[in-house]
Amino acid sequence: MIITKQDIPNFLDSLKNNYQVFAPVKQDNYTMFKAITSGSDAILDYSNSKIPPKGILFPQTEELFSYKVDKQGAHLEEKIDSEQKVIFGIRPCDAKSIALLDNVFNNDKYEDPYYLTRRENTVLVGIGCNQPQSTCFCTSVEGGPFDTTNLDLLLVDIGDKYVVEVLTDKGKKVLTSAACSDASEADKQAAAKTKESATVVSKVNLDGLKQKLDSNFYDEIWDSISEKCIGCAACTYSCPTCHCFDIVDEAKDCDGCRVRNWDSCMFPEFTIHGSGHNPRPSGKERFRNRVMHKFKYFIDVNNATACVGCGRCIQNCPVNLDIREVLADIQGSEARSVS
Amino acid sequence: MNNPYLPLPMKLVKNFTETEDKLIHTFTLEFQSEEDEKSFAYTPGQFAELCVFGKGEAPFGIASSPTEKGQLKFSVAKVGVVSTALHLMEEGATVGVRGPLGNSFPMEDLKGKNLVVIGGGFAFTTLRALSTYILHPDNRADFGDLTVIYGARNPGLLLYKEELAEWEGRSDINLVQTIDRPADGWDGRVGFIPAVVEEVAPSAENTVAIICGPPVMIKFTMPVLEKLGFKPEQTIMSLENRMKCGIGMCGRCNVGSQYVCKDGPVFTRSQLLELPNEY
Numbered sequence: 001m002i003i004t005k006q007d008i009p010n011f012l013d014s015l016k017n018n019y020q021v022f023a024p025v026k027q028d029n030y031t032m033f034k035a036i037t038s039g040s041d042a043i044l045d046y047s048n049s050k051i052p053p054k055g056i057l058f059p060q061t062e063e064l065f066s067y068k069v070d071k072q073g074a075h076l077e078e079k080i081d082s083e084q085k086v087i088f089g090i091r092p093c094d095a096k097s098i099a100l101l102d103n104v105f106n107n108d109k110y111e112d113p114y115y116l117t118r119r120e121n122t123v124l125v126g127i128g129c130n131q132p133q134s135t136c137f138c139t140s141v142e143g144g145p146f147d148t149t150n151l152d153l154l155l156v157d158i159g160d161k162y163v164v165e166v167l168t169d170k171g172k173k174v175l176t177s178a179a180c181s182d183a184s185e186a187d188k189q190a191a192a193k194t195k196e197s198a199t200v201v202s203k204v205n206l207d208g209l210k211q212k213l214d215s216n217f218y219d220e221i222w223d224s225i226s227e228k229c230i231g232c233a234a235c236t237y238s239c240p241t242c243h244c245f246d247i248v249d250e251a252k253d254c255d256g257c258r259v260r261n262w263d264s265c266m267f268p269e270f271t272i273h274g275s276g277h278n279p280r281p282s283g284k285e286r287f288r289n290r291v292m293h294k295f296k297y298f299i300d301v302n303n304a305t306a307c308v309g310c311g312r313c314i315q316n317c318p319v320n321l322d323i324r325e326v327l328a329d330i331q332g333s334e335a336r337s338v339s
Numbered sequence: 340m341n342n343p344y345l346p347l348p349m350k351l352v353k354n355f356t357e358t359e360d361k362l363i364h365t366f367t368l369e370f371q372s373e374e375d376e377k378s379f380a381y382t383p384g385q386f387a388e389l390c391v392f393g394k395g396e397a398p399f400g401i402a403s404s405p406t407e408k409g410q411l412k413f414s415v416a417k418v419g420v421v422s423t424a425l426h427l428m429e430e431g432a433t434v435g436v437r438g439p440l441g442n443s444f445p446m447e448d449l450k451g452k453n454l455v456v457i458g459g460g461f462a463f464t465t466l467r468a469l470s471t472y473i474l475h476p477d478n479r480a481d482f483g484d485l486t487v488i489y490g491a492r493n494p495g496l497l498l499y500k501e502e503l504a505e506w507e508g509r510s511d512i513n514l515v516q517t518i519d520r521p522a523d524g525w526d527g528r529v530g531f532i533p534a535v536v537e538e539v540a541p542s543a544e545n546t547v548a549i550i551c552g553p554p555v556m557i558k559f560t561m562p563v564l565e566k567l568g569f570k571p572e573q574t575i576m577s578l579e580n581r582m583k584c585g586i587g588m589c590g591r592c593n594v595g596s597q598y599v600c601k602d603g604p605v606f607t608r609s610q611l612l613e614l615p616n617e618y
Contacts, residue, residue, distance in 0.1 A: 069433050073350075076348075108601075109601055112343075112586075116340065243589075244591065245584070251392070255393075258395075260589075271581050271592075274416075274419050274581075275418070279617040292595075297595060297596035300595075
């Protein structure tokens with residue numbers, strides 16, 4: 001199928017009748033995904049958003065339930081968001097990150113109704129990346145600029161129009177709102193050519209990395225590799241696969257709500273015990289945990305690397321710590337135990 | 340979909356000052372309906388998130404045994420915002436309980452075995468649950484000899500004094516109490532847990548040791564157990580790490596790839612030897 005760029009605003013406006021529509025918009029010089037009020041707010045010439053769209057399914061701050069306690073007892077009211085949503089223009093890396101988050105919020109024992117309800121009601125309309133950025137390394141982590149993992153529709157930009165690949169029934173349903181025409185042979189060829197010419201220059205070598213991490217927990221490499229990190233957590237807040245959160249009460253007396261907020265494993269308070277003991281007391285242990293979580297622990301549990309190669313942690317790090325170099329250093333390190 | 344974040348409202352029926360220093364209180368909570376109680380089927384070794392509405396929630400080991408119907412017990416040290424608010428709560432107030440969470444002591448595997456329960460100080464809570472469960476007439480015949488070695492810094496810091504006195508009088512439990520230093524009015528044993536375990540010298544044959552206590556106690560008791568012939572798979576421990584969600588999602592309590600909340604808190608020593616030392 002074909003949809004012209006000119007028709008996109010109308011397409012999004014008509015989707016708004018049945019869905020809450022999120023799309024990339026420009027705000028304060030940043031690209032971010034927001035619920036749009038008009039189809040023309042969506043921008044189509046963007047590389048990727050500063051903050052990943054994961055917050056649409058797992059908001060940075062979210063009320064879990066409200067409560068009121070009186071003489072009769074406690075009255076709770078849960079707040080599950082079951083509104084139908086479309087995320088338009090999500091990049092393949094970020095769509096793949098949602099497949100990884102699915103493992104977290106639907107683990108071997110528990111289901112998170114907040115995330116999973118939104119997830120079930122959300123349609124992912126991806127746009128492939130004709131020009132991957134210099135910090136992108138999706139092809140090294142089982143992804144690619146036109147990877148269809150988890151997408152319902154994939155749009156391939158061939159100039160003034162998109163070739164639409166329908167990947168699921170959910171996607172098909174959404175497309176009924178669009179003024180589509182059939183793709184000609186020439187369009188299909190143009191799409192194929194576009195896909196071929198998109199190159200992800202930057203690479204990381206994951207071969208043998210997991211085996212290395214299986215045995216290097218106590219190695220010296222972690223002392224030096226983490227020295228530069230100032231523990232600001234920019235990497236975790238901008239990471240599409242990070243999922244750590246805090247739970248707090250916001251209340252006046254016994255009338256209030258329980259809220260969850262994004263948190264970060266890079267903060268010392270994250271793991272500190274009531275006794276004052278901290279199992280990850282310094283930047284070294286916290287940095288090691290972050291790398292281990294992405295490239296070992298997540299594989300141990302879910303058989304997948306918890307990194308999609310979006311490069312946001314590289315772009316946003318204030319001290320230029322580059323995960324590609326970190327992994328290369330680990331790969332090149334000798335096993336020297338410090339224990 | 341069941342919502343694991345919603346607490347069950349329960350009534351605080353007793354707020355009891357457990358220790359002489361007043362820092363540990365035991366809270367007895369009552370289920371508000373039979374349905375609620377059914378929804379909270381638990382096994383010794385599990386924990387729950389206890390919540391004070393308006394302040395927040397925090398995880399605590401369940402100190403009661405499922406054989407004690409209609410209620411739950413938690414012994415809580417006054418440390419932070421939630422525990423302080425709990426300590427100040429009046430009897431009759433409503434609190435929230437979310438759980439049961441985590442795995443438990445492997446009760447099925449323990450059947451037919453002799454048990455050596457070793458506890459230090461305030462870490463005796465889930466061990467009380469375990470011992471009380473085993474001592475129940477319905478369960479006692481399922482297990483072999485029960486030895487409980489329990490120590491505290493001084494007599495005033497021992498938890499559950501009335502029950503300890505009752506256990507002393509029973510023939511189906513060998514209770515060994517100890518305190519760290521001599522104290523007025525204490526004519527029992529004096530000595531640190533590792534030394535006392537060495538003295539008591541339980542046989543490792545067909546026996547499982549279950550040990551909870553401060554890290555320093557664990558550290559020095561392990562070599563004693565090894566010397567007595569306890570293999571790592573015969574030694575069971577319960578970990579604590581900072582938690583929020585309690586269901587393996589919020590990311591803070593992991594030790595390696597294992598979440599203490601969801602995959603633990605109970606691990607055998609052989610399992611822990613495979614994990615990094617981040618606890």
